[in-house]
Amino acid sequence: MKTILKYICILALGCSLWSCSKETELREPPISTPQPEGVSITADYYGKVRFSFPEMDTDLVKYGIIFYTEGEEKKELKVTDFSQDAVLSGLNYNAAYSFRIIYYGQTDRPSKVLATSEVVTKGSAALITLNAMSVAPIVGGLKFSFANETGRELKITFKYSNNGQTKEEVTTSTTVTGVVDLTNMVQDPTEVLVTVIDPAEQVQESKTFSATPRGLTVGQIIQSLTATYLNKEVTLRWSNTTGREANIVFSSENIANNLTVTSSASESVKFGPVTSGETVTVLAVVTDPVSGEKSEKSLTFRNSILSRTGWSILDFDSQQSLATDVLDGLPSYWHTQWGTVRLPRYISLNMAAQRTFDGLWIKSSSATPGPAKVEIFVKKNSSEPWESLGYYPVPRATIKNNDQYIILPLTTAQYIRVQMNEQNVINETHCSFSELGVFKIE
Numbered sequence: 001m002k003t004i005l006k007y008i009c010i011l012a013l014g015c016s017l018w019s020c021s022k023e024t025e026l027r028e029p030p031i032s033t034p035q036p037e038g039v040s041i042t043a044d045y046y047g048k049v050r051f052s053f054p055e056m057d058t059d060l061v062k063y064g065i066i067f068y069t070e071g072e073e074k075k076e077l078k079v080t081d082f083s084q085d086a087v088l089s090g091l092n093y094n095a096a097y098s099f100r101i102i103y104y105g106q107t108d109r110p111s112k113v114l115a116t117s118e119v120v121t122k123g124s125a126a127l128i129t130l131n132a133m134s135v136a137p138i139v140g141g142l143k144f145s146f147a148n149e150t151g152r153e154l155k156i157t158f159k160y161s162n163n164g165q166t167k168e169e170v171t172t173s174t175t176v177t178g179v180v181d182l183t184n185m186v187q188d189p190t191e192v193l194v195t196v197i198d199p200a201e202q203v204q205e206s207k208t209f210s211a212t213p214r215g216l217t218v219g220q221i222i223q224s225l226t227a228t229y230l231n232k233e234v235t236l237r238w239s240n241t242t243g244r245e246a247n248i249v250f251s252s253e254n255i256a257n258n259l260t261v262t263s264s265a266s267e268s269v270k271f272g273p274v275t276s277g278e279t280v281t282v283l284a285v286v287t288d289p290v291s292g293e294k295s296e297k298s299l300t301f302r303n304s305i306l307s308r309t310g311w312s313i314l315d316f317d318s319q320q321s322l323a324t325d326v327l328d329g330l331p332s333y334w335h336t337q338w339g340t341v342r343l344p345r346y347i348s349l350n351m352a353a354q355r356t357f358d359g360l361w362i363k364s365s366s367a368t369p370g371p372a373k374v375e376i377f378v379k380k381n382s383s384e385p386w387e388s389l390g391y392y393p394v395p396r397a398t399i400k401n402n403d404q405y406i407i408l409p410l411t412t413a414q415y416i417r418v419q420m421n422e423q424n425v426i427n428e429t430h431c432s433f434s435e436l437g438v439f440k441i442e
Contacts, residue, residue, distance in 0.1 A: 033105035034060055036114035041099070045125040045150060046201055047091040049099075056082040060105055067100040093123035125150035126196040126205040129173070133194060135209045139219025141183040142192065142211050148173045152198060158182060160192040162213070185213040186242060187291055217244045218293045221263070221286045227299045229280050230361065230405050230439055233272040236282070236299075240266055247287045254280045304439045305361055310352035314415055317346050321367075326436040331401070333365030333434040345371075345431035346419035354380055354414045355438060360392075360406040362418070363435035364399060371420040371431055372397050376406070378413035386417060397425045401434065 038054035051066065066077040066086065079086045091097065096118045103111040122128075133146040148154055151174075158169040163186040171180050182192070189212045197204040217240060224239035236250060240263050250259040254274045261269055274280055281300045287293070308327055316323045318337035325332040326347065336345050364370045373393050377386040392406045416438065420431045 033103050033109050033111040035112040036064065036101045036103055039101060039114065039116075041116055041119055043119050043121050044087070045122045045128075045152070046203065047089065047093050047095075047121045047123070049088045049091060049097065049119055049121060051079070051086040051088075051101075053079070053082040053086070058082075061103045061111075062106050062108070064101060064103045067102070068097055091121050093121060096120050124198075124203060124205060125152050125201075126154060126198045126203050129154055129156075130194065130196045130205045130207050133207075133209075135192070135211045137211055137214045138181065139214045139223060141181055141185045141213050142190065142209075144180045144182070144192075144194070144209075145177070146173065146180075147177050149176055152200065155197040155199060156180070157195045157197070158192055159195075160190055162186060162188060162190045184241075186217075186244070187213055187288075187293070214293070217242045217246045218286045218288045218295045221246055221248065222284070222295045222297045225284055225297055225299070227282060227301065229274070229301045229304060230359075230403070232274045233270050233403065234274065234280060234282055235268060235270050236284070237268040238263070238266065240264065245289060247289055249285045249287075250282055251285075252280060252282045255282075305437050306351075306355055306357060306440060308351075308437055312350045312352070314348035314350045314417075315346075316348065317342070317344070321432075323347055326433050329435065331366065331434065333367055333432050335365065335367055335432040336430045338430075341429045343423075343429055344375075344419050344421045345429070346417055347431075347433070347436070348377075348415060348417040349436060351414050351416065351438070354412055356410065356412045357408070357438035357440050358410045359408050359439045360416070360418065361435070361437040361439050362394065362404040362406070362433055364397070364402045364404060365432040365434040366400050368428065368430045368432040369400065369425045370394055370397050370404075370433065371422075372425045373420075373422065374406075375419045375421055376408060377417040377419065378411055379415045380413050382415070386415075391421075405439065 040052040042050050044050050064079045066079065066088070068075055077086060077088055098118050099116045101114040128150060129146060129148045133144060136143045144158065153172060153174045156171050156173055158180065160167060160182065169180065169182060189210065192209045193206060194209060195204055195206045220242065221238045221240055226237050228235045240246065243264060245262055245264045248261045248263055250271050255272055256275060259269065259271050271282065279300065279302055281298060283296060283298050285294065285296045311327050313323045318340055319334060320337045321333055321335040323334045326334045334347060360376060362370065371394055373391055375391050376389040378389060379386050389408055389411065394406065395404050396402050418436060423429055424431060
């Protein structure tokens, strides 16, 4: 009986082995999983690493796994969609990482291992930009310079208190370099809280900068100082909106006496008379009496009364003294004819060629006081009709032998007429001028 059972077992085993052998012959051979190739690996800011995969045959590759080590801990990232970049985040900033990538086929058969070279992660784009920032004092403020080499759009805010006011400036940076000027600040030590925000990552970094602006009072006056030289007088103008006093001394080799001014507001002063020279240089020295800060500026300009060479008289309503006297540069003067009472009174000049000017210069005579108001007419050539530029009051009209300047719209013309339409300042119908000309403000 035992012998029969033994033979039955041997027969069953043999049949089983034969059946397995036939099944193996009918099954297709296993398909190998491709080895990873063409994977692009780049470090991104905020401790991220980005993996970009080539086009993948999903019939051969089911998924991939990226293996790496974080300290002593082994970690992995599974990738199932190769059409999108895989991003590892939360890595240490500015740290070196090596990765191993394995693909797995439809039967979970692994590919060969792709071992990558070291990749160094990047830190916070906001912090990198903040740490590259510097501050420098400027007149009446602070200049912040920064470099944004991250290629990301960053928002930068500047919060500070100065001169009793708390302010905030905001800028958006996408450029490699940038400058932000904080202005209208007084010369007090100032702390500025700078915050750089990366909206895409919802990350912000802050840092406090300390600096002292250069004196606003002195700097503002020096920067804003302008001057106009008309005949023998220099008009100086400046801006001072700080409410703080500054001492200004004006001097010139062309003017006998210095002029000293204490200013706490925006003002203008007249400096003269200029004793000689077509070119005048004025030196302004501005001092802050509190801080002792001092600065200076030199202004050089030419007499802006246009040359009257070649000019002539075009016409006039009458003359007691010669009309040509308004062009001779002497104390002589033109005066309308005595015994006549008609209005208007006028005198017209031919300026020899078209001139561009923005003002009329009148020198009052030593005889009859001039008109309180004049109407100015111009034309570009003799065939045109006269065009009125309007009625203008004559400054200091009651003063004899005085230079008077009337600002006009910028005008180009060859002929100009000065006309008195009503009685003069002493209620007479006579008119008199010592000199006439035009000027260009430079």
